[in-house]
Amino acid sequence: MVSASPGSQSPHIPNPPARYVLRKLPHVTLIFWILKIAATTLGETGGDLLAQTLQVGYLVSTLIFFALFLVAVVFQLRARRFQPAIYWSVIALTSTAGTTLSDLMNRTGGIGYTNGAIILTGGLAIVFVIWWRSGQTLDVENVATFRGEILYWIAILFSNSLGTSSGDFLADDLGVGFRDSALVLSAVMLTLLAAHYFTRINGMLLFWVAFVLTRPLGATAGDFLSKPLDHGGLAWGTMWTSAALLSVLIGLIIYQSIHLRSHPLDPLPAPVHRRTGSPQQPNGALVTADGTGP
Template sequence: MRKLPHVTVLFWALKIVATTLGETGGDLLAQTLHVGYLVSTAVFLAAFVVSVVVQLKAGRFHPAVFWTVIALSSTAGTTVSDLMNRTGGIGYTGGAAILSTGLIVVFIVWWRSGQTLDVENVATLRGELLFWLAILFSNSLGTSSGDFLADSLGIGFRDSAIALTAVMLALLAAHRFTRINGMILFWIAFILTRPLGATLGDFLSKPHDHGGLAWGTTWTSATLLATLIALIAYQTIHIRRHPLAPLPPPVHRRTGAAQTPNGDLLAVG
């Protein structure tokens, strides 16, 4: 059965809401509640690992489980990034460089493993593990890159969010009207939703003297959580009425051989 969702407008709406919640939720625990980045990172990483295990053991796509993992990877990414950049003194530029390198390494390993990078058709345990590792790195990178745009480059939270939205629309146009590889466009857009969520979350929650709307992390997080739950409920009802089509048999991308669900190649002949 299919473990990951189809990429639709609803998918992107859920991703943006979940990543925005990740930014404000991480700040809520670490800053507003004064728990600190180190303890918050430990809490969110532990919750992320538990949710990933539940997702991996699931026999099919469950919207509540999948989007819980996405949201927790975003909150963990927020505190991991802030722990590196602020407590560790690396800075936004250094943090973005380190996390970008880590994400590139994950994609290289993924590519060389022979597993498909087409999210809709990930059908093996190995492929799903690589997918979630890429998610964790990309969501950590999103906070650093969002802070880099807003603070280091001085663009500000609102204008950074507007600029990233414009890039997302350009990617949509490229998908519709050009022959650029759709998988490449997907991953660029997927990665950019995280800095978009980071800057949007900061714009909503930060005080006026920091360029925000001063909603605060508590009210912003509560609003985003309610929105996320409503969208998940809608997706759950929709899938019950229109079940996802079963996955095609997994095939090793480089060899063309069939694979078992854990990613091993099947013998031929």
């Protein structure tokens, strides 16, 4: 039996390198909100194009858009890092699905905009409670777990559906009209922006309020562009409006993709449970501090 000589030291074992997760979700910046409004406006006109102009109907349109949403969100969940084309495709599809779902509930189902908004608000609140109790972060810029990202997309789907009901309630039930509704919602968005910079109101609360409101802003803007003149619109029609918005969205996605090549998103620390600190399943690729794989 060999014993260690006096004064000898055990060999130094270096600590394993810190691990990080590549981001799957974008930073919330000005380009984020521009893209969000463009995507939600396209969602309004695209949903109306299929359900009304092409006379497919709200039920079949909802099923089609939900199927496309599920396909796109699977690609998003399987991606190893933020991919603008995939991410904004999912956002646009939640908007189109939210448009037709809301119209199916409120018009075909006869629930009405007010009751529809109440139901969707309750659903969104339940999602947030589940999200909070799951131990995942509610900071949308720092979602680094698979479970957290799933809850993120469910919340977005409810938010866009709620935004459609809210926009229709404001423009139709209250008789404000499409143009004035867009102006009112723009003013509210500017108020939220001021609250972000000049008050101590929780940033995540402001984000989700703004996220919900961009949906009716996009909806009323889309209706203003596409609806006939005698309905308070510009009579562009859903087809031409959708084509124009799709071109804008594609151009912005290309710009963001090129920008990310020279300004990549900084990675996040390997995720842990918010309360227990136990490791969590990451939603993106794991890398070390030098950017290599683990």
